[in-house]
Amino acid sequence: MGTHVIKMPDIGEGIAEVELSQWHVKVGDLVVEDQVLADVMTDKAMVDIPSPVHGKVIALGGQPGEVMAVGSILISIEVEGAGNFKESAAPATAAPAPLAASKVEAVVESKPAAAPRSAAVCQGPMVAREANERPLASPAVRKHALDLGIQLRLVRGSGPAGRVLHDDLEAYLAQGQSNASAPASAAYAQRNDEEQIQVIGMRRKIAQRMQDATQRAAHFSYVEEIDVTAIEELRAHLNEKHGASRGKLTLLPFLVRALVVALRDFPQINARYDDEAQVITRLGAVHVGVATQSDIGLMVPVVRHAEARSLWDSAAEISRLASAARNGKASRDELSGSTITLTSLGALGGIVSTPVLNLPEVAIVGVNKIVERPMVVKGQVVIRKMMNLSSSFDHRVVDGMDAALFIQAIRGLLEQPATLFVE
Template sequence: MTIHVIKMPDIGEGIAEVELVVWRVTLGERVVEDQVLADVMTDKATVEIPSPVVGRVVALGCEPGQVLAVGGELIRLEVEEAEHADSTLTALPPTTVTPVPVAAPSQEAPAAKLIVPAQGSGPVQAIRQATSPPTASPAVRRRAHQLGIELQNVPASGTDGRITHEDLDAYVARGSSLPAASADGSRYAERHGEEALPVIGLRRKIAQKMQDAKRRIPHFTYVEECDVTEIEALRAHLNTRWAGERGRLTLLPLLMRAMVLALRRYPQCNARFDDDAGVVTRYGAVHIGIATQTAAGLMVPVVHHAEARDPWSNAAEISRLAEAARAGRAVRAELSGSTITITSLGALGGLVSTPVINHPEVAIVGVNRIIERPVMRDNTVVARKMMNLSSSFDHRVVDGLDAAEFVQSLRAYLESPATLFVE
């Protein structure tokens, strides 16, 4: 038996340190070659770290939420020499596996430490970390859902930290499931549970970015109402005619086209402000960030060079990027470089919002929900599809008049959609 030390690899682009998001393995677990050991995060991109060898986990180099320098010790595996005879291994006696200091983390995280099993305790038993995803069969998961039980809270007794039906029975027997009916037979029983959730990984990055944006940028929000009846009719017509060949259009690709045209007159809104250097950079290219909700949190993939795309190309790129972000496959280049951002909650968009600017950009356009309601037109009350645009601007570099005129320009394009296709 020998010990193979896996260090945090250099994943390029000048990255000096990463944050450990979650372990995919537990102490004592046997891993195979190319099995994912952990997820780490750099900026907003999540990277999977695979195992180069076959072995058994004997030590974890840090805990989720901690920052690890490139080259720092990530994990130790005990391997059979026959399984990995050609690899360079760090030979240590099996009984002397001791913690080895890793590279100093940033001040945001506590000092890293190796997580090792107790010496002389016989066979290693798998320990599920508090922030690791629970392991259970589909039947156990289905039963837990029916009982209203969060699997993360259930102690596991199965192999490699797997939760069994017996674990669910024991959890229910301890009274840890949903509150039982009160004495009078009603369900209005008191609840006293608490759940502490560590803010790590993408959630930490989001929190830091939002805090930085609000601390640095004096936001100015401007809301305008738009009549989108005509552009919705055009969208329906285009989908009927071209959906089979070119794909379906939502409102966003058409709004992106309106932004491209409006930004030609208001380039101060298509910019990034380096407030440390005191420099505003205006861009000819229009790289539009699309705020996208994922299971892990909010991400902003970027449609690069929207000015060179037609609505169908924009729609296809939005769909591709959203799928990549939600599946955790988006790469760094797809999550950076935006010059202005769109945020939309679709049908949940509400009447008005106050979107937070994606620092260091200077503008963000928020799309609220479409409502059909009575409107006066030519002295007649008619039903029209109405929508608000809620947009925020960096008031240090974008004057209120310029912001208002930019939004009014967007409104004009959306209310007269034929102008979107006239240069």
């Protein structure tokens, strides 16, 4: 038997260090080739690190939240044969070279492999854990379990390293194992429990970026009310006529189109500001970042060259990118390079919001929910579908009047949807 040492690979783009976000294995686990061992976080994306060998995990090189240098020892695996690690060499200096380039290139798009052949197969949705044992699960799954009244430690996880997924909660409920049958008085019992959550991985990156944005940019927000009755009627008509063959349209592709058209008259808003170099770069290409919530936090995949896309092309790309982001499979390129960001909470959009800029961009357009309200139109009270745009701008670059005129231009395009397509 020998030892195969895996170093933190060079992920590219001149990155010298990454944050170890999560382990998918522990000491003693049997792993197979291409099984995902760990997630690491760069400045732009979460990256999977797969195993190049079969074997048994004998040592982990760091803890979640630890920043590790490229080339440092990530994990040691006991393998058949001699391995690649010589006992006489110092682990910190004499470990072999990082993973081959071909392996690294495959990392971003790799999928978790099946469980090791010798691993036990899950026999049901319930599992017994110690009272203080914290099962692996995303924040979204934990909240879902809390809302359902499920004790997460009782749910068997089907994800990598026993990670509890949303489907596992549904399976648990289907078996009738939830706390729903507990006495009603339990809902009023005193609670003194506390939970400490380490801010690491994507959550740490989000926190750093939001703090950086609010400290560096001179934010100001502008809210405009929009009558979306006509655009919603057009959307419904197009979906009825072409939905089966071209796919269903949401409101987002129309908003992307409105951004593209409005930015023609406001090039100073489709820009990036390098505040260290004191340089504003205005771009002809409109690369729209679409803020997307995922289990690991907020991500902003980018619809590139929105100015050259049709409604259905934009819709398909938004759907594809959102799925990749939610599954944690969006590549670094797909998560970078935006020139303006569109953020929406859909039906949960509220009435007004104050979105935070996605630096180095100078504008972000926030979409609030659509509500039916009585409005006065030509002296008559009628029911209209109304929606607010709550948008933020960097006052160092964008003047208040320009911001207001820009949003009002978007309002005009959406209220008269034919103008979206008049060249």
